[in-house]
Amino acid sequence: MRQKINRQMSIFDLLHTSAIAKELRCISQILDHTPAILDAVHRDLLQGRRADTGRLGLNADQVLRCAILKQYRELTYEELAFYLEDSAAFRAFARLEMGVYPRKSILQDSIKSLNESTWESLHQLILGYAAGAKIETGKKVRIDSTAIETNIHAPTDSSLLFDGIRIMTRWMTEGHQLKPRPDYQFSDHRRVAKKRVLAILNTRKKETRVAAYRDLVGVAHKVCGYARGAIPVLGKYQNASFQDGCTAHLLAQKLERALRILEKVIDQTERRVFKEESVPASEKIISFFESHSDIIVKSRRDTEYGHKVFFTGGASNLILDCLIPRGNPADSEQYCELLDRHEQTYASMPRQVSADGGFASKSNLAFAKDHQVKDAVFAKRRGLGVLDMAKSNWVYKRLKNFRAGIEANISALKRRFGLSRCNWSGWRGFRRYVWSNVVSYNLLVLARIELAKG
Structure with missing residues (x-):
């Protein structure tokens, strides 16, 4: 009950x-x-x-x-x-x-x-509480984005090949422990694969590295062949207890998924290392375990692996909205959607909006002005006039300084609430993790505001 x-x-x-x-x-x-x-x-x-x-x-x-x-x-x-x-x-x-x-x-x-929808619903109720207590009106907002890593190691072709060899060999070993033993053959090549990975990491000569890659790809092809023979055997596994039958069918599904990923990793390795092609980011595999992860590149910073998240903050330091798209969209592409989502929450557009320089564009400024946003300021002008964005230089500077406050909000989420790296698995797990952190952060902000009132 x-x-x-x-x-x-x-x-x-x-x-x-x-x-x-x-x-x-x-x-x-x-x-x-x-x-x-x-x-x-x-x-x-x-x-x-x-x-x-x-x-x-x-x-x-x-x-x-x-x-x-x-x-x-x-x-x-x-x-x-x-x-x-x-x-x-x-x-x-x-x-x-x-x-x-x-x-x-x-x-x-x-x-x-x-579910993530439950966390988002709680977020909306908390904003309703803040509006009722006259803590946050949503009339003055600031927008920025950040990258949140998923729980994976930095992907290289050699490490991904070794991951595929390692986990598929482990699952086929587990299959041989069933009673009666499934009739498929395989060999354990994990030791030689690890040696080739270490050789790739430690060598300085291109010829030696390419030779090690050829050996590693050859081992990966062998493991793929073993898996192709094991999948139908495990899928039709009979004459066993219900638990062993479920285990065999689950192993077959896991092997089938890993086989598809490893074949893609082999293909991108051959293209990049042997043919010296440049593989587009959209075609790259970066993880066997968190395959939903995206490659995030922001200007000249280090490449991150996870998802780009957009935040809308208010004058009260509350996070008013959180948008988690797939891929690596440009900041400017999300500006209009963030304003539309804000209008759905508060039934009106904000009076003043201050956003990071990456959101700046003439079309975004025109959209904001057409929707009754009085001051739409961007941290970098990018060819836009100050008086086109705000009614005066003084307002422009105030809103530009106001935008910097969301950097502190995001920093608190990452340092204080562990949002710099998501350790929940899957795409839905990522969304749940982000929304649960936003809800907890907002509750803490509201609690401190209430305590400050005395």
Whole structure:
């Protein structure tokens, strides 16, 4: 049985006086003003199952509060489980009854069941709370973008080839451990593959590097051949227990996916190393595990692997919107969509907009002016006149300085909330991670504003 909320607080919940406990108390009060979100959280936890059967488990309110605690303090699931058992303030915030000590596996399954749409809905409710409390009106906004890495190593052709050889060999080894043993043959080439990767990394001579690549590609072709023979055998695996049959079919699916990726890696290696072609970024494979990752290049900075994220911030330091597109779009291409999304949230366009120089273009300025934005300022003019963007030089300078504040907001998200690198897997996991961090950040900002009021 899965409930939404505990109807009554425990008499043993204590009032703490530390700064963190005060922030948590304010965050708790804000969540109590947005009870509608628990419907979506409850629905995610049930996932089509009945609510009136089975064990109680953590209710929707507890799961949401545990998720916010994790992101608010940048904790691992193991650390979260420890603090929920050890800290009276954390337990009071999460509203856990005496004797309830959730394990890290329970916390992980529960928190990751919350969809990105649920986090986005909670974000909208928090903005509604801020508007009702006259903390944020959305009339003055600032826009910027940043790259957030996915949890992968820097991709090279040699490391990707070795990843494919390593994981496919491991899965075929697992298949041979089934009873009865599937009838397919393979050999373990991981040791020789690792030697060739080290030779590629350490040699200075091009001829030696190319020769090592030829050996490594040859090993990769052999492993692909083994996988082509193993996939149909595992897919038709019979005369086994239900669990072994499911394991065999799952291994066949994983091998089939990895085979497609490894064949693409072999192709891009042959084109780049042997034919000396320049492979377009859109055709490159950069990870076996987080295949949704994009190659992000921003001006003269180092290349990053992950996704580009666009933020809209307000004068209150709240993050008002978050846009996560696929690929590596130019900043100027997202400006109009960000303003449209803002209008959907606040039912009107902002009065003043200040954006980074990458968003500057004549078409974007014209769009903003046509939609009743009085001052649309860009950090770099790029051929635009100051008086075309703002009504005076003084307003232009004030808004240009105002835009710099979102750099601090993004820095806080990356340093304080761990948004510099996403360690949740998959495209949906990436979106959930970003939105959960934005929600936790906004709750902390609101709590500190409420505490400052006294």
